[in-house]
Amino acid sequence: MSPKPILSAFRQALSEAWAGGAGALLPLGFFAGAAVLVPLGIGTEPGMLRAVGPGILWVSLALSSLVTLERIFQSDVEDGTLDLWLQAGAPVSAIAAAKTFAHWLTAGLPLALMSPVLALMFQAEAGLSLLTGALIYGLGGLAFFFWGGVGAALSATVRRGGLLIALIALPLYVPTAIFGSMAMRGAAFGDTAPLLLAASTLFALAAAPFAMAAALRLAAD
Amino acid sequence: MGMLSAFANPHRFLALSNWLAPLFYGVGAAMIAWGLWQGLWVVPKDDYQGGDIMRVMFIHVPAAWLAMASYSGMAAASFIWFIWRHELADIAAKAIAPLGAVWTALCLATGSIWGKPTWGTWWQWDDARMMSVLFLFFLFLGYMALRAAMDSRQKAARAGAILAMVGALNVPLIKFSVDMFTSLHQDASVITVDGPKMAAVYLWPLMMNGLGHMLLFGGLVMTLMRAEIWTRRAARQRARLLAGA
Amino acid sequence: MLSATNLGILRGERVLFEGVSLSVAPGEAVILRGANGAGKTTLLRILAGLTRPEAGNVTREATHHWIGHREGLKPHETPRTHLKLWGQAWGAEADIDAVLREMGLSRPADVAGRYLSAGQKRRTALARLMLDNRAIWLLDEPFTALDTEGRDQLLAMVARHRQSGGAVIAAVHGDAGFAASREMGL
Numbered sequence: 303m304s305p306k307p308i309l310s311a312f313r314q315a316l317s318e319a320w321a322g323g324a325g326a327l328l329p330l331g332f333f334a335g336a337a338v339l340v341p342l343g344i345g346t347e348p349g350m351l352r353a354v355g356p357g358i359l360w361v362s363l364a365l366s367s368l369v370t371l372e373r374i375f376q377s378d379v380e381d382g383t384l385d386l387w388l389q390a391g392a393p394v395s396a397i398a399a400a401k402t403f404a405h406w407l408t409a410g411l412p413l414a415l416m417s418p419v420l421a422l423m424f425q426a427e428a429g430l431s432l433l434t435g436a437l438i439y440g441l442g443g444l445a446f447f448f449w450g451g452v453g454a455a456l457s458a459t460v461r462r463g464g465l466l467i468a469l470i471a472l473p474l475y476v477p478t479a480i481f482g483s484m485a486m487r488g489a490a491f492g493d494t495a496p497l498l499l500a501a502s503t504l505f506a507l508a509a510a511p512f513a514m515a516a517a518l519r520l521a522a523d
Numbered sequence: 524m525g526m527l528s529a530f531a532n533p534h535r536f537l538a539l540s541n542w543l544a545p546l547f548y549g550v551g552a553a554m555i556a557w558g559l560w561q562g563l564w565v566v567p568k569d570d571y572q573g574g575d576i577m578r579v580m581f582i583h584v585p586a587a588w589l590a591m592a593s594y595s596g597m598a599a600a601s602f603i604w605f606i607w608r609h610e611l612a613d614i615a616a617k618a619i620a621p622l623g624a625v626w627t628a629l630c631l632a633t634g635s636i637w638g639k640p641t642w643g644t645w646w647q648w649d650d651a652r653m654m655s656v657l658f659l660f661f662l663f664l665g666y667m668a669l670r671a672a673m674d675s676r677q678k679a680a681r682a683g684a685i686l687a688m689v690g691a692l693n694v695p696l697i698k699f700s701v702d703m704f705t706s707l708h709q710d711a712s713v714i715t716v717d718g719p720k721m722a723a724v725y726l727w728p729l730m731m732n733g734l735g736h737m738l739l740f741g742g743l744v745m746t747l748m749r750a751e752i753w754t755r756r757a758a759r760q761r762a763r764l765l766a767g768a
Numbered sequence: 769m770l771s772a773t774n775l776g777i778l779r780g781e782r783v784l785f786e787g788v789s790l791s792v793a794p795g796e797a798v799i800l801r802g803a804n805g806a807g808k809t810t811l812l813r814i815l816a817g818l819t820r821p822e823a824g825n826v827t828r829e830a831t832h833h834w835i836g837h838r839e840g841l842k843p844h845e846t847p848r849t850h851l852k853l854w855g856q857a858w859g860a861e862a863d864i865d866a867v868l869r870e871m872g873l874s875r876p877a878d879v880a881g882r883y884l885s886a887g888q889k890r891r892t893a894l895a896r897l898m899l900d901n902r903a904i905w906l907l908d909e910p911f912t913a914l915d916t917e918g919r920d921q922l923l924a925m926v927a928r929h930r931q932s933g934g935a936v937i938a939a940v941h942g943d944a945g946f947a948a949s950r951e952m953g954l
Contacts, residue, residue, distance in 0.1 A: 306856060310854070310856050314845075321843075321844030321880075381839070381840065381842060382837075385818055385836050385840060386840045391858070452686075457672065460673075463672070466668055466669060469668050470665040470669060473661045473690070474689070474693050476697045476700060476701065480700040480701065480703060481700060481703075484703065502700070513688070513689045520682055523678070676780065676781075677780075758780065758781040762781040762782040765782070
């Protein structure tokens with residue numbers, strides 16, 4: 303086995319994301335848009351915004367991942383690229399992982415990097431905690447994208463599969479959402495919450511690619 | 524082993540379930556009837572558990588058992604199908620899903636009814652079991668929606684099996700994380716139906732209700748499986764006729 | 769080189785085909801025939817290992833190229849970046865410029881897939897055959913959308929491939945343009 307097909311899949315996914323119009327701007331816009339709707343809905347009292355801010359960002363992150371995931375395997379099915387990747391001579395799970403990771407780099411990591419700005423708008427104190435927050439959102443987002451990727455691979459042949467992805471992925475997002483928001487609240491749990499978040503993300507990285515591979519073989523069948 | 528191989532063969536399954544399913548219905552209904560009569564009218568109410576409302580336990584607890592058991596059963600059937608491609612295992616998984624969803628919903632509804640006078644709210648976010656069962660409900664819904672979206676029964680079987688196994692892999696983690704989540708706020712009054720508080724008078728009616736629900740569930744699974752087997756046979760017949768024409 | 773025995777496949781409850789066996793030896797070309805919906809594409813996909821048959825098995829003793837009726841070209845890829853990508857993925861060291869020239873793709877070499885004509889996309893897909901030397905070619909309706917010149921080009925490629933000991937299995941409608949070792953009806 304050579305790693306070349308895996309690297310090529312990674313490169314193709316990156317270039318496809320950048321070529322798809324606005325690249326990372328679109329998910330960023332969605333993420334910010336979803337988050338700033340909240341104060342309009344629940345009011346602008348600073349204490350309340352500070353309390354709900356991290357949770358709102360988690361929900362927006364989860365929604366953004368679901369919205370962008372719909373096409374990652376579906377377009378491969380439609381243009382025939384999936385057939386080629388399945389015959390590329392590398393484990394399909396590795397190809398799926400490479401594609402999902404590339405997708406996270408273009409549509410997930412930028413959101414994490416932008417989270418300090420949104421956190422400030424939600425009245426968070428400026429400080430180092432904003433950066434640890436970005437790290438936590440990045441880590442949690444990675445798990446979101448991998449479990450969401452399973453949903454995306456399973457519904458790759460389904461027209462308008464977006465809703466189906468959301469329904470499939472929602473229960474799988476639970477541990478990440480819980481550990482993630484616990485990690486954001488920090489003090490109550492000390493070091494355990496970030497460690498649990500990291501562990502559940504590692505679990506997603508280890509398990510999800512195999513499910514994606516089985517689902518992609520099915521999508522091509 | 525004899526039992527298992529009987530279930531692996533559609534003909535033998537049809538012959539067996541032909542009398543086993545009605546038997547399950549009959550015995551199950553009798554047990555539930557006795558259990559409910561005991562539970563709702565005979566046993567004394569427990570004021571510590573909220574008075575008469577605790578009697579909903581005789582439906583709620585069996586429903587909770589079946590919610591958990593049915594997902595395990597569906598995942599096990601999916602696994603068997605994935606490894607050995609026994610068509611009957613897929614038929615079983617497909618049959619369990621809607622029933623599991625119904626019992627899970629029953630568990631949530633009765634839990635909520637019990638919760639209103641006890642917690643003072645229809646929905647207690649801090650109750651780990653309610654939350655876990657809710658996510659189980661979503662897992663069932665996703666499973667059914669995915670199968671329905673596939674364009675042939677073979678694809679539905681494969682997609683369903685993958686998702687059921689992914690779900691089963693995640694259930695312990697979901698449970699653990701929800702337990703962590705709810706332990707953040709321990710002020711909620713938690714009802715314990717199991718453990719030392721359970722008085723002996725309640726045990727028998729509860730056991731009978733539990734067994735009754737299991738038998739009823741088993742009978743319904745068999746009936747749905749029989750319907751699916753006949754549906755597939757009919758489709759095969761139709762395809763054969765069309766090919767001959 | 770490639771042999772399949774007793775293949776059978778269901779679509780829903782419909783038997784698409786069953787008891788299909790075929791094999792190719794070096795230098796041979798097998799043409800699959802059949803009406804629309806007879807299962808030519810499905811058979812080719814089974815031979816490529818993309819679709820799992822309900823019955824039978826396939827043995828491939830050499831690597832293969834796959835040209836399906838979907839080109840495998842992304843809307844943002846140009847013929848040049850496409851060939852470069854797959855050349856790298858396969859570890860092939862073909863001269864991309866030469867391949868583009870030979871396929872008559874020099875002019876649109878840097879035009880994104882979404883602006884290419886159907887024939888140009890098809891040529892790009894066929895150009896993958898020249899990236900890497902593989903003994904078995906599985907071609908699904910390879911002449912679709914090609915003009916006369918493209919068709920002659922593909923025929924020449926097939927002839928060269930067979931001379932050098934390669935094998936071809938193709939689903940073709942109408943006149944294939946090359947002498948088949950065998951035709952198989954579905």
